[in-house]
Amino acid sequence: MSSQPSSQFARPRVDARALLGLYDPKDATDWGPIRAAQLQAGGQLALFLMAANVIGAALVVMILAGSAPLWALAAWGATVAAVAAAVTFRRLEARTGTERTASVRQIRDTVLEGIGLGAIWSVPPLAFGAAAGPGVGFGLWMVLTTLMLASGVATAALPLATLSFMLVLGLSAATMLVFVAGPVVAAAALLMTGFLMIGTFTRARALVVGRIQEIALAERDETVSLLLREFEEHEADWLWETDANRRVVRASARFARAVGLDLVTINNMPFLQVLAGPTWEAGNFSAGLRLLAEKLKTREAFRDLRLPVIVDGEERWWEIAASPRHDDRGAFIGFRGVGSDVTEQRKSADKINRMARFDTLTGLPNRLYINEALAQAMSEADKWGSRCGFMMIDLDRFKAVNDTLGHPIGDRLLSRVSERLQQLVTDNETIGRLGGDEFAVVMRDASDTMQVQRLAQSIIDQLSRPYELDQHTLYIGASVGVAVGPRDGRTSDALIRSADLALYRSKDAGGGVFHAYEPQLHVQAEERRVLEMALRQALAKGELHLNYQPVVETTTGSLSGFEALLRWTHPEHGAISPAKFVPLAEEARLIAPIGEWVLRTACKEAARWDMPVRVAVNVSPEQLHSPNFVTVVAQALAQSGLPASRLELEVTESVFLREGTGALTVLEKILDLGVRLSLDDFGTGYSSLGYLSRTRFSSIKIDRSFVQGASRGVKECIAIIRAVVALAQSLGMATTAEGVETEAELGLIQELGCSKVQGYYFGRPLPVEEARTVASHARRSAQAA
Structure with a gap:
């Protein structure tokens, strides 16, 4: 100092x-x-x-x-x-x-x-x-x-x-x-x-x-006078004083007005009675008043003590502070303090607190409130040796509604979802919105397993019912993951993690179901985490490579081109299926750099083939949503020397689900380069004939599931293939049937009129050297003919 x-x-x-x-x-x-x-x-x-x-x-x-x-x-x-x-x-x-x-x-x-x-x-x-x-x-x-x-x-x-x-x-x-x-x-x-x-x-x-x-x-x-004048004009604070018996003495006019009493009545009244008001006789005191009574009893100084006070039938909130007074001989003679009306400040604080703990769109508790409720539920379960539950809810197909009808409709749909959820819960549950289309339920008592399962199924059933919004009939669903504490996690974070893993399993199962947490899910999640870490380094370490599957003409059997297929061979885990690592790459936002590498590598390899056939490269929606992708394609062609007409990009219908992303503009610019486009997996997703009119496709690829179904005599599959072929011919497009593995399937495809075929019957995905050999052989055969 x-x-x-x-x-x-x-x-x-x-x-x-x-x-x-x-x-x-x-x-x-x-x-x-x-x-x-x-x-x-x-x-x-x-x-x-x-x-x-x-x-x-x-x-x-x-x-x-x-x-x-x-x-x-x-x-x-x-x-x-x-x-x-x-x-x-x-x-x-x-x-x-x-x-x-x-x-x-x-x-x-x-x-x-x-x-x-x-x-x-x-x-x-x-x-x-x-x-x-x-x-x-x-x-x-x-x-x-x-x-x-x-x-x-x-x-x-x-x-x-x-x-x-x-x-x-x-x-x-x-x-x-x-x-x-x-x-x-x-x-x-x-x-x-x-x-x-x-x-x-x-x-x-x-x-x-x-x-x-x-x-x-x-x-x-002058400053003090100004402050005193401000104090007098606003009448926001007052002084109060008590004697040794805790009775009001020398009450100021402002203090009397604040409590709604006159000076004659308030003097000599017990201070606690003045503040208690109508609750004095009943003895139903607030926690703040009880704390004040304790401070007065122990003759202890205090400050910033808040308590509710009833004034003229209206609840007001006061903040008071005081210090004990003693005479010259040190004897206690009472308290002297100040008081302020902080009702408006408390209302503002309550509003801010609500905004911090409740979702503004749905009015449900938000993530912070849910975490607090879960922590309280786990504490009670640990104290009484019982169980609590936690459910993670994710809406199915909600993203499609947002992308097609816009966010205002999506927000109204979320409000309707919250209304249905509130109708399902009881005093035992707290439901909230975690963000986006994710909701959660905290169950304070989850001892009855059947009751937990019934609630999970009720949530799925209620949320799967149709919604009527602005003359739109909307169908979504819900997937639920359930975890029970402390069995599936002894902390809030652990229990949330367990419920999230169970939810992930429900989503993998196609949605519309619920799953309870199992220890095996954690093993799978850890495996997925390790796989993602390895995938982030796979490109730099040279672990990725391309195989090339032949595509042939249906009528002549001559080589039409190759489809470049991505493969990953890990030094410890061996060959990893694309069905496992491609979705992981898309989720981890790794698909863009990997896809660019695939495109450049495929163009460079195709430029070395003896026979000038096409190479087809699969492109993810994430790549097409980037305006820079056109530049990537142009650079790949220029650096490899491959003519644009020999490159074919395969896209899926999902690229059209996100409106306003510029994907159609990117496709048109790619077509202007002379590159061909193919619509992959037609008929397996959100198929709409309108997609074919969105841009200039050169071919349609029929998924292998229809080919296999047609070979087994499934009439629907045969009808779908015949309709797609007719549609493609009318639009001047070729058709490629995927997954042809037997001679019988080839005959059926030829009978149905598909232009090209692809499958194990003509060749499996080949390493680079073998693909070059096939291309050379096809060139010699063409020259001999």
């Missing part, structure tokens, strides 16, 4: 130059009012100084009557009186002025007054004193010394003028005394003059310091 005194009470330092009026300092002190105070103080004894000058002049005339001509003395005396009167009137004018500030120039100009008076008073000692003899000289010295003392008393507040006056008189007197009494006496006179000047300067500084402190006190008083 600093040993320096507080700035409020420390003696201020005064700059000597500012005190004399030689310059205006640029510090925190405002010298304008101080200079005005100097001028006013200089005029307080102006008449006294004038009288001193007149009397002194008369004495000088009397002393020099026999040593100087009377006319000269009379003229000099008249001049002294005139100059002294002028100086006096000027200082009186400054004293009676209303100006609250003064400039440096006004202080500096007073030096002329001092020098002028000093010059006039230096005439007698210099002109007459030196030749008049010691008696006259000492007499003049006494008069001059008296004038210097009078000036120091009367005008010390104007140090520049006073010091100038003293200096001129002191030098004149010393000069005279050199001739009259010798240099030693003259030196003594100069020393005395110096002491008088030092005393005058010290007194001037003391006066200024006093004035600075007065100004500071005035400013502080």
